[in-house]
Amino acid sequence: MAASIPQTQLRKKRKRSPRESNPLIAKYWRQRYSLFSLYDRGIRMDDEGWFSVTPEAIAAAHAARAAATDLVVDCFAGVGGNAIQFAARGCYVVAVEIDPWKVRCAVRNAKIYGVEDRIDFVVGDFFLLAPFLKGDVVFISPPWGGPSYSKVKSFTLDMLKPKDGFSIFQVAQRITPNIIMFLPRNVDINQVEELSWLSSPPLSVEIEENYIKGRLKGVTAYFGNIASGSAGFLQLCSGTTS
Ligand code: MGP
Ligand code: SAH
Numbered sequence: 001m002a003a004s005i006p007q008t009q010l011r012k013k014r015k016r017s018p019r020e021s022n023p024l025i026a027k028y029w030r031q032r033y034s035l036f037s038l039y040d041r042g043i044r045m046d047d048e049g050w051f052s053v054t055p056e057a058i059a060a061a062h063a064a065r066a067a068a069t070d071l072v073v074d075c076f077a078g079v080g081g082n083a084i085q086f087a088a089r090g091c092y093v094v095a096v097e098i099d100p101w102k103v104r105c106a107v108r109n110a111k112i113y114g115v116e117d118r119i120d121f122v123v124g125d126f127f128l129l130a131p132f133l134k135g136d137v138v139f140i141s142p143p144w145g146g147p148s149y150s151k152v153k154s155f156t157l158d159m160l161k162p163k164d165g166f167s168i169f170q171v172a173q174r175i176t177p178n179i180i181m182f183l184p185r186n187v188d189i190n191q192v193e194e195l196s197w198l199s200s201p202p203l204s205v206e207i208e209e210n211y212i213k214g215r216l217k218g219v220t221a222y223f224g225n226i227a228s229g230s231a232g233f234l235q236l237c238s239g240t241t242s
Contacts (some may be wrong), residue, residue, distance in 0.1 A: 078097060
C-alpha cells in the first residue's frame with residue numbers, strides 16, 4: 001500500500017517574484033496595475049520609483065486640467081508616471097529628473113505608452129535648470145522623504161525634499177503661475193493655501209483629494225488659471241479618482 005503524502009507537500013509552492021518578497025516594495029507591487037495599467041508590457045522602476053510614482057488614474061486626472069496644446073514642465077519626473085499621462089493628453093512635456101537611471105526607466109515606460117515623441121527628457125537638477133525653462137503648466141511632485149511620510153500627523157511643507165515647499169513653489173512660479181502640486185494626504189492644508197499668497201495678487205487655489213479604490217492616496221493643489229474658484233479663496237473638493 002502506498003504511503004499517503006501530506007497535502008502540504010503535494011501543493012507546489014508558487015515562486016514569489018523578487019519585488020513581492022522585498023518588504024519595501026511588496027505593497028506597491030500589489031498595486032502595480034493601478035500604477036501602470038500596461039505594467040505587464042515591461043514597465044521599469046527602481047525602489048524609489050515604486051513608492052513615488054503617481055497612480056495612473058490620478059496622473060490622468062492631473063493631465064486633464066491641461067489643454068491638449070500646452071507645454072508642461074514636469075519638474076521631478078521620476079519614472080514618468082505623470083509625464084506619460086500629460087503626453088497621452090496631447091501636451092508636449094519637458095520632464096526633468098536628477099537620477100539618470102530613473103530617466104532610462106521613464107524613456108522606456110513612455111515608449112510602452114507610445115508617447116515618447118511628446119516628451120523631452122532632461123537629466124538634471126530642476127533648481128539649476130528652472131531659469132531656462134518655459135511652460136504653460138508646471139507639475140510638481142517632489143520627494144516626500146520616503147514611505148515614512150505618513151507617520152506624522154501633519155506633514156508640513158518644510159518636510160518636502162530636496163528643498164522646502166515654499167522654495168520649490170517660488171522657483172516654479174517664475175516659469176508660470178499655473179501650477180499643479182501633488183502632495184501627501186496628511187499635508188497641512190493651511191500651508192498649501194498660503195502658497196497662493198506668495199504671488200501678488202494672490203493666485204486662485206483649489207485643493208482636491210485623490211482616491212484609488214476608496215483609499216486616499218494624496219492631495220493635489222491646483223494654482224492659477226487651472227484652479228476653479230476665485231483668487232485668494234480656497235476651493236476644497238473631494239475629487240474621487242477611481
Ligand atoms: P503610500 O502612502 O506610501 O502608499 O503612497 P499607500 O498604498 O497609500 O499605502 P497605505 O497602506 O499607507 O495606505 C501613496 C502614494 O503617494 C504613492 O502611490 C505615490 O503616488 C505617492 N507617494 C508616496 N511617496 C512616499 C512619495 C514621494 O516621496 N514622492 C511623491 N511624489 N509621491 C509619493
Ligand atoms: N511624479 C513622478 C514621481 C516623482 S518622485 C512619477 O509619477 O513617476 C520625485 C523625483 O524627484 C525622484 O525621482 C527624484 O529622483 C527626483 N528629484 C529629486 N531631486 C531633484 C532635483 N533637484 N531635480 C530634479 N529631480 C529631482
